[in-house]
Amino acid sequence: MALRTPLYDWHVGHGGRMVEFSGWDMPVQYTSIALEHQAVRTAAGLFDISHMGRLSINGADALPLIQQVYSNNAAAMKIGQVRYGLICNERGGVRDDVLLYRRSHDWMMVVNASNRDKIVSWLEQHKNGRAVEITDQTLTTCMFAVQGPQALALCRGLTEADPEQLAYYHAMPTHYHGNKACFLSRTGYTGEDGIEIIVSALDWTQAVELWEELIRRGAKPCGLGARDTLRLEAAMPLYGHELSEEIDPFQAGLGWAVKLDKGDFIGRDALLRRRDEKTLPRRVGLELAGRRAAREGSTVLHKERIIGHVTSGTVTPTLNKAIAMAYVEPAFTTVGTVCTVDVRGKAEEAHVVPLPFYRRKTDERGTSTSRLLPPKC
Amino acid sequence: MDPKTLRYAKTHEWAYLEGNVCTVGLTKFAVDQLTDIIYIDLPDVDDPVTVGDSFGEIESVKAVSDLYSPVSGDVSAVNEKLQTDPTLISSDPYGKGWLIKVKVEKGTTLDHLMTLEQYEEQIASEEH
Structure with a gap:
């Protein structure tokens, strides 16, 4: 059976047309893809993206493991920074495209739902006795995206810290509903400004309340259909479409996320050759x-x-x-x-x-x- | 057109026979499933169509679907307004949103198609 996010009942109760996506029952739309798409371009939309994989990487050797599997340079990241990068195979093909967050107590990697198990195994496989603990927090947390030109203003006062303090591609822990922990990042997958919020799924009534409060504040619930048309207009790649184990980051136009001079990492030798390959x-x-x-x-x-x-x-x-x-x-x-x-x-x-x-x-x-x-x- | 007087195909087209001309459209249920219709491809006048065969396609933001003819015959008219405004299909599926008219053989009936009641039963089972 497909996995359900804490918002599943809410989606079904509010006209969400549910489809299976990467092993999850997710809403593809509530009203119409075009209306939801326009809400994000002109005002603000709200997405349940709890299906995205959230992996915590912790321990004294977390950085060396990340540097080994990740194409971008994690060593140059400060606490609170978020960076896009690729996980490559030995041939330079893409195993996944991920966002890496450097937090005060650990690192977090947000991976595609379709690749979550694959990436967890890949990280475990390359630990090689290092002092690293990988915790898949996907099922114990949930994640919402508020996206659009009004997204930040609409979130003002919702959390202890003001999301407008966050620079683009930065993140911070804060609280909502008084003392409930949450994690905010100024990131997204729509081509608009906005934030993504991670909260605990264990106290899921709080998560549903937060979702509903965002709607009361003017965000329009949007399904995966609009998420797809929005990211396509913004030319953001989708794993399984623009990215695969056979395609390398240079072919995909993502060479900026590959730091060949950062030291060795999986796929680097192949990528050095493929960077100058003129036939692919x-x-x-x-x-x-x-x-x-x-x-x-x-x-x-x-x-x-x-x-x-x-x-x-x-x-x-x-x-x-x-x-x-x-x-x-x-x-x-x-x-x-x-x-x-x-x-x-x-x-x-x-x-x-x-x-x-x-x-x-x-x-x-x-x-x-x-x-x-x-x-x- | 009154949905009660129409007959229905499993593939969600409706048919209305008047003399030897059968008007064909798409049901409200199908239209609601598609949403965001952006394009429709219909045959030309005089093209032959065959019962159960594809006679065109309808495209929404998310996907493209074939349209299947509920009757056999020759196309006698095509709803040209849909080319400039395919949203007519969603706003008025049983009226201004009709698709094609087919000239059928004398003696053709719509007995092979479902009544509204039968069609509604099919929809109910599809929704589960």
Whole structure:
């Protein structure tokens, strides 16, 4: 049976259409993907992301273990910092993409639900007698994301510490409802500003109350459907689509999260070679001329020759345009390159556009306002 | 159109026969399941359609689904308004949101399709 988050009954009771996702029963939408997507772009949306894996890594040798399995440089992180990175296999392929948090008493790694067991075993396997304890806290905690231009203002006064004190990609422990511990981070997976909150799942009525309070304050509950269209517009990769054991971070355009000069780590030798490899397919953004959406698996062609395949695609609720991410041969990655996509047997015209498709605008005060990128070609 | 006077296919299309012309649409239940309809692909006038075979596709933000014809015959009309405004399917599935009209052979009936009552039973079982 699929796992349920502490919010399961709430989702079902509020019209959530439940689907199984990576072993969890999760709401794909409550009202409509387009409405939920727009709420995040224009105001604030609320997501139950308790299915994400939360692993605590603790002990005197925690850092050496992390440095061995993680592509970014954890040694350069200060307490309260959050950093994106990859866990690679020996061949340089991606086992998972993760967020690493340096906390005062331990490290936390947030991993994809689909890879949680795999990454826990991988960490255990590479302990090699080191003084490290890995605790999977996924089932004892839950995690919400409040995302959108109004997200931070809406959370003001909810917790002891003001989330607006947090810089982007920083985190801190604080309290809500008086003395209930929670952990806030200024992170997200939507392309908007916002925070993610971790609370205990053991006292789950408190978690449900917090969820409902966020809704009373104006956040709109959103399902995984909108989470997917939002991250796609922001060109954030999704494991199993843009990332896999066969794809390396350079192909995915994530070379910035690989620090080859930090010392040895798993996959480094392969990555040194692959960084300069000029034949491997690369991730690009495509915009289609028509409104039929290219979906995962659609082939990308140039003059009737297959040059790649689509990994994610949709019609964006904000632009009403069909967009997709694809892996194509390096010769066809230049912005403006014209190609066709086979959408269920019909060739649809497309061209390469810069990623991301959507980028929020930030004014001088650091407050974000939404803006859709004009099409460039 | 009154849902009580319509007949239904398992695949959630409705049919209404008047003389030898059968109007075909998608049920409210199907439309509610799809939500966020963004695109619909329909055949051209005079194209043949066969009962149980796909005659087009409907796409929502999340997925694409085939449309299956509840009758056999030749397409006599296509709801062109849907190309510019596919939301008509969601706002008025039994009226302005109709999909195609099919000219059927003389003597064709809709007896192979479900009544509203039978269709509602099917939906109830699908929801569990």
